[in-house]
Amino acid sequence: MENQLITILRISTPQLGSFVKDKLEEKGIEVFFTNEGMTPGERYNPDEVLLKVKARQSEKAIARLLQLHKEYDLDKVKDDVSFTNLRKILLPVKLSEDCINLCKYAIGLAIKQNAEIKILYVYPDPNFNEPSRHTTSWEKYVRMELKEAHRKAQQKLVDFSRELKKQVPPELFNAVKLHYRMLKGTPENVITASCKRYNPDIILMGTRATKHANGEFLGKTLIKVIEQTHHSVLAVPFSAVFKGKEEVNVLYSTDFYDSDNSSLNKLLKILEPIKKKIFCVHFDMQNDELHQQKVKELNAMLERDYSAYHIKCELFESKNLLKGIEKFVDKKNIDIISLSKIKHSGLYKLFHTDLVATLVAKANIPILVFPV
Numbered sequence: 116m117e118n119q120l121i122t123i124l125r126i127s128t129p130q131l132g133s134f135v136k137d138k139l140e141e142k143g144i145e146v147f148f149t150n151e152g153m154t155p156g157e158r159y160n161p162d163e164v165l166l167k168v169k170a171r172q173s174e175k176a177i178a179r180l181l182q183l184h185k186e187y188d189l190d191k192v193k194d195d196v197s198f199t200n201l202r203k204i205l206l207p208v209k210l211s212e213d214c215i216n217l218c219k220y221a222i223g224l225a226i227k228q229n230a231e232i233k234i235l236y237v238y239p240d241p242n243f244n245e246p247s248r249h250t251t252s253w254e255k256y257v258r259m260e261l262k263e264a265h266r267k268a269q270q271k272l273v274d275f276s277r278e279l280k281k282q283v284p285p286e287l288f289n290a291v292k293l294h295y296r297m298l299k300g301t302p303e304n305v306i307t308a309s310c311k312r313y314n315p316d317i318i319l320m321g322t323r324a325t326k327h328a329n330g331e332f333l334g335k336t337l338i339k340v341i342e343q344t345h346h347s348v349l350a351v352p353f354s355a356v357f358k359g360k361e362e363v364n365v366l367y368s369t370d371f372y373d374s375d376n377s378s379l380n381k382l383l384k385i386l387e388p389i390k391k392k393i394f395c396v397h398f399d400m401q402n403d404e405l406h407q408q409k410v411k412e413l414n415a416m417l418e419r420d421y422s423a424y425h426i427k428c429e430l431f432e433s434k435n436l437l438k439g440i441e442k443f444v445d446k447k448n449i450d451i452i453s454l455s456k457i458k459h460s461g462l463y464k465l466f467h468t469d470l471v472a473t474l475v476a477k478a479n480i481p482i483l484v485f486p487v
Contacts, residue, residue, distance in 0.1 A: 119169070119170040119269075120147055120149070120167040120168065120169060120170070120269050120273065121167060121168055121169070121170050121173040121176075122165045122166070122167050123166060123167065123168055123173065123176050123177055123180060124165070124166040124180065125164070125165055125166075126148065126164040126165070126166050129312070129313065132148060132164065132166060132294075133231075133292070133294070134187075135166060135180070135183065136166070136292075136294060137292070138179065138183055139168070139176055139179055139180075142175065142179055144168055144172045144175060144176045144179065145168065145169060145172070145276065146166060146167070146168060146294070146295070147166075147167045147168070147269075147272065147273075147276075147295045147296075147297065148164050148165065148166060148167070148294060148295060148296045148297070149164075149165050149167055149269070149296070149297040149298070150164060150165065150297075150298055150299070164296075169273065201229060201230055201231045201292065202225075202228050202229060202230035202231070202316045202317075203230060203231055203233065203313060203314065203315040203316050203317075204221055204224065204225055204228075204230050204231070204232045204233070204315060204316065204317050204318075204319050205233050205235060205306070205309065205310065205313055205315035205317070205318045205319070205346075206218065206221050206232055206233065206234050206235065206319050206320075207235045207236075207237065207302065207306050207318070207320055207340075208234055208235070208236060208275075208321075209236075210236055210271050210272065210274075210275040213321060213353040214275070214321065214353075215278065215279060215282055216353055216354070216355075216356075217319070217321040217351060217353060218232075218234065218279055218283070219282070219283060219356075219357070220319075220351055220355055220356065220357045221319050222283060222287055222288070222290075222291050222293075222357075223287075223357030223359055224319070224357055225291045226287065226290050226291055227357075227359060227388060227389060228387075228388050228389075229388065230291075230316065231291065231292035231293070231294065232291060232292070232293045232294070233294045233296055233313060233315070234293065234294065234295050234296065235296045235297075235298065235305075235306065235309055236268065236271075236272050236275075236295070236296070236297045236298075237297075237298055237299070237300060237301075237302045237305045237306065238264060238265075238267075238268035238271075238297065238298075238299055239264070239299075239300075239301075240261075240264070240299050240300055240301075241260045241261065241263075241264045242257050242260060242261065261299075264299070265299070268297055268299075269297065272295060272297050276295060296309070302336045302340075303336050303339035303340050303343060304343075306318070306340050306344070307340060307343045307344050310344055310345075310346050314346075315346055316346075316347070316384075316385060317346070317347050317348070317349050317385060318340065318344065318346050318347070318348045318349070319348075319349045319351060320334075320336075320337045320340065320348060320349070320350055320351070321350075321351055321352070321353045322334040322337055322350045322351065322352055322353070322475050322476075334350070334472075334475045334476065337350055337475060338471065338472050338475065341456055341471060341484050341486055342456075342486075344486060345486055346486070347381055347385060347483060347484065347485050347486075348483070348484045348486070349481055349482070349483050349484075350475050350478075350481065350482045350483075350484065351481045352478070352479055352480070352481070354479070355479075355480065355481060358450075360450065361390060362389075362390040362391060362392060363386070363389055363390070363391050363392075363450040363451060364391070364392050364394065364447055364448055364449050364450050364451075365382070365386070365391050365392065365393045365394065365449070365450065365451045365452075365453060366394050366396060366440070366443060366444060366447070366449045366451070366452045366453065367379065367382060367393055367394065367395045367396070367453045367454065368396055368397075368398065368440065368452065368453070368454040369395055369396065369397050369413075369428070369454075370397065371397065371406075371409050371413070372455055372487070374455050374485075374487040375395075375413075375455065377485075377487065378453075378454075378455045378485040378487065379393075379395075379421070379426075381485050382453050382483065382485070383421075383424065385483070391424075391425070392425045393424065393425065393426040393427075394427060394429065394443070394447055394449070395413065395417070395426055395427065395428040395429070396428070396429055396430075396431050396443060397409070397410060397428070397429075397430055397431070398430075398431050398432075398433055398436050398439040398440065398443075399430045399431065399432050399433075400432075400433060400434055400435075400436065400439075402432060406430060407430060410428050410429060410430055413428040414427065414428045431443050436470065437473060437474070437477065440452065440474070444480065449480065450480060450481075451480065451481050451482070451483055452474065452478060452480060452481070452482045452483070453482070453483040453484075453485070454470070454471070454474075454482075454483075454484060454485070455484075455485045455486075455487045456471050456484045456485065456486045456487065471484055
């Protein structure tokens, strides 16, 4: 009974959900957003988001909801833009112990950026790979499987929320707006679909600096999300700690793409509340004079269009790209690596190493990726 969640409201817009959640949590009522997940497949209707509370708090929550109906016109709240002024961080998690550290990092970042956090737990569809069988007994079995998977996922989410609250100091936990969302399906597909509704400023995902024996990265879901989404992705090692430094050093790796200007603007917007020094670096493996000329042109543009910021472009010679990045990170005490991710065809990927995937597997500092 402790972990059982009760539905008290069907949410039609993010503004309404955020408003009701805030009002309930003012009274100490913890709120979760889910879909029912009782039908096969991973597609869901974004207008069927359910606001749930713990069973033992349901009477108190319903009483508060009735009070809100008397005090506010909830139809007007749906269209009130004042509830959308916060920056938004989407934080997909697996609810493992490592994810607690990742949440702590996200909370530190959210406080610095005046952002809210949506913690998204995607649980597997137990019938995703099962063949369709149109019989009454099979459909009954499927419903039972889905119901049990939903129950276990719901319990896991409640346990995680309790543990997170234990490990984060109250003054930090209460300083941010934090939402829980639970959906069923394949992680990369559900995360990408959620972005279309939530429209986050950043997708923050954890990564480990290790490989499987067969060479596949443990962060393959992260790479798939980067490939599929149009939103900026911040890949954070599970061991990373948000230090809240007064000034951060940022490496922006450039290959002189046309998209550099757009990516630089995104970088400045994401780090807007933070004092930063940006090193725009091209790692030159051939000592190309043409690249030296491009650096001069880029510095002229930066001086003209970005004079209000501390940004400098330079060449860094290295015969190995990854080792060059590692040396520069150490030399300049870099806090964040940032770069653009060009979407290539499947044929191109067969014959070229993916720099982002390699960095994600090896870097021990956060990497900010701009899909272009």
